[in-house]
Amino acid sequence: MTNTVKAAHQKELFGHPVGLYILFFTEMWERFSYYGMRALLVLYMTTETIGDERGAGLGWTSKEALALYGWYTMLVYVASIPGGMIADKILGQKKSVLLGAIILCLGHGVLVLTDTWAFYTGLGLVILGVGLLKPNISTMVGGLYKEGDIRRDKGFSIFYIGINLGSLLATMIIGVVVANWGWHAGFGLAGIAMVFGLLNYVYGQKFLKEVGNYVPNKIDENEVSYGKLYAKLFSSPKQLVIVAILLIASIYGWYTLDWGFGLLFIFLTAITALLVMIYKDLDSQVFKDRFLVLLLSFIMVIIFWGAFEQAGGLMNLYTETNTDRNLFGWEIPTVMFQSLNAGFIILFATLIASIWAKRKLKGKEASSLFKMALGIIIMGFGFLFMVFAAIEFEKSGSSSMIWLVLAYLFHTIGELCISPVALSFITKLAPVKYASLMMGVYFAATGLGNKVAGIVGESASEYGELTIFSGIVIFTVIFGLLFIMILKPLKRLTHGAEEKERVLKNDEAEGFELVEN
Ligand code: GLN
Numbered sequence: 136m137t138n139t140v141k142a143a144h145q146k147e148l149f150g151h152p153v154g155l156y157i158l159f160f161t162e163m164w165e166r167f168s169y170y171g172m173r174a175l176l177v178l179y180m181t182t183e184t185i186g187d188e189r190g191a192g193l194g195w196t197s198k199e200a201l202a203l204y205g206w207y208t209m210l211v212y213v214a215s216i217p218g219g220m221i222a223d224k225i226l227g228q229k230k231s232v233l234l235g236a237i238i239l240c241l242g243h244g245v246l247v248l249t250d251t252w253a254f255y256t257g258l259g260l261v262i263l264g265v266g267l268l269k270p271n272i273s274t275m276v277g278g279l280y281k282e283g284d285i286r287r288d289k290g291f292s293i294f295y296i297g298i299n300l301g302s303l304l305a306t307m308i309i310g311v312v313v314a315n316w317g318w319h320a321g322f323g324l325a326g327i328a329m330v331f332g333l334l335n336y337v338y339g340q341k342f343l344k345e346v347g348n349y350v351p352n353k354i355d356e357n358e359v360s361y362g363k364l365y366a367k368l369f370s371s372p373k374q375l376v377i378v379a380i381l382l383i384a385s386i387y388g389w390y391t392l393d394w395g396f397g398l399l400f401i402f403l404t405a406i407t408a409l410l411v412m413i414y415k416d417l418d419s420q421v422f423k424d425r426f427l428v429l430l431l432s433f434i435m436v437i438i439f440w441g442a443f444e445q446a447g448g449l450m451n452l453y454t455e456t457n458t459d460r461n462l463f464g465w466e467i468p469t470v471m472f473q474s475l476n477a478g479f480i481i482l483f484a485t486l487i488a489s490i491w492a493k494r495k496l497k498g499k500e501a502s503s504l505f506k507m508a509l510g511i512i513i514m515g516f517g518f519l520f521m522v523f524a525a526i527e528f529e530k531s532g533s534s535s536m537i538w539l540v541l542a543y544l545f546h547t548i549g550e551l552c553i554s555p556v557a558l559s560f561i562t563k564l565a566p567v568k569y570a571s572l573m574m575g576v577y578f579a580a581t582g583l584g585n586k587v588a589g590i591v592g593e594s595a596s597e598y599g600e601l602t603i604f605s606g607i608v609i610f611t612v613i614f615g616l617l618f619i620m621i622l623k624p625l626k627r628l629t630h631g632a633e634e635k636e637r638v639l640k641n642d643e644a645e646g647f648e649l650v651e652n
Pocket of ligand 1: 166581
């Protein structure tokens with residue numbers, strides 16, 4: 136038996152590479168700062184400019200504040216597309232995460248200042264920073280595991296706990312800080328959290344030696360050239376027609392809706408053109424099919440977040456105005472209900488990942504696509520409890536908070552079936568030279584889901600909560616079932632990307648980077 140000393144990046148802790156825990160804590164602090172400042176944003180914007188003990192707010196109407204909030208939460212995720220492209224083309228994932236973390240420290244730091252320019256600059260920097268960090272750190276998690284390593288899904292579930300630990304701590308602490316020291320101390324706390332994240336990431340570099348270094352354009356035959364792909368569009372008539380139709384629709388949207396939507400649609404058209412050309416350019420049917428199934432799965436992602444993200448909007452307002460929040464004579468503050476989701480994730484993430492892994496080892500259906508469709512159905516069922524709540528409210532003028540707890544429980548179980556699973560799925564299926572871009576497109580899909588959620592939530596003022604909640608149950612359950620019905624052909628398109636997963640022996644498992652193709 137040879138007695139070798141393992142290099143730092145090969146060391147393991149609790150059965151996973153140590154690098155996973157470095158990424159876990161970096162993401163935990165990043166999410167702490169993101170969710171911490173997100174929790175303050177609408178409140179800060181709507182607080183009066185004088186007379187509030189937490190300091191001056193911006194004095195906006197709630198409509199103005201919600202509009203900016205909707206665009207901001209969407210842009211944060213849509214920025215993952217350029218963030219992914221920069222990683223694929225210029226920096227590689229590891230350096231992109233570093234740059235993102237530095238920009239985030241600056242962004243949250245600027246928000247400590249009270250001037251209006253600082254507010255917009257800070258938000259802009261946070262969008263850029265999250266765009267660089269979020270998709271690329273997620274791709275790096277996948278890079279820690281070799282193709283076929285059954286631990287990959289579980290690794291993502293552990294990583295997902297880090298995300299939610301950050302969100303839970305932030306939502307519990309930041310409110311207290313703001314109540315005592317004012318808005319800008321709250322923003323400052325988010326900044327300090329991000330500095331911890333940056334320090335942790337820099338310290339952890341020795342555990343991440345083999346991951347996130349891939350920069351395809353350094354290798355000639357693999358060069359990714361978005362310019363060339365766009366140029367090829369003009370010699371591909373079918374693709375050009377599709378893009379032209381989308382462009383005309385976008386311009387129409389600009390005039391009929393507003394310039395914000397117009398710009399968004401034009402941006403999405405440009406991304407669609409790129410994806411269509413990448414598809415055409417891929418050199419084997421296997422990669423083409425995998426690429427296609429990945430994009431189809433993003434439809435599930437948009438629908439999932441479009442319903443799920445009622446949490447911060449419509450369900451939040453429902454908690455505030457329609458729910459009896461009294462518990463033994465104490466009125467539970469509305470914001471505390473926002474912690475339920477993160478708390479449930481921390482409780483159930485590893486349990487659910489283990490159930491799936493056991494199922495897979497027994498040879499039962501546990502494909503990512505199946506889990507994602509099931510996730511939509513389970514989350515959709517959660518809204519049934521909101522339907523009960525709305526019925527109770529219509530009868531008696533107030534509804535019990537147990538409905539909310541049950542709804543958030545189901546939403547969380549659904550989220551665990553789809554969200555960490557989708558992250559892992561992308562790292563299994565994306566062609567390696569477009570891996571970061573595809574992660575970026577995934578996050579952009581979640582961002583679009585956020586926007587859809589806002590639009591659906593707003594329509595409750597016209598149709599009433601009961602109709603909206605019932606509509607969500609019906610739509611999501613039917614949609615999830617339809618996806619399960621077409622599971623077989625969809626799975627065929629993955630060409631067995633998940634079928635060979637098994638427990639790798641220790642020395643076999645020391646592989647890094649993504650699927651090699
Ligand atoms: N709550 C998760 C996170 O912050 C999911 C966000 C998303 O995918 N849009 O990472």
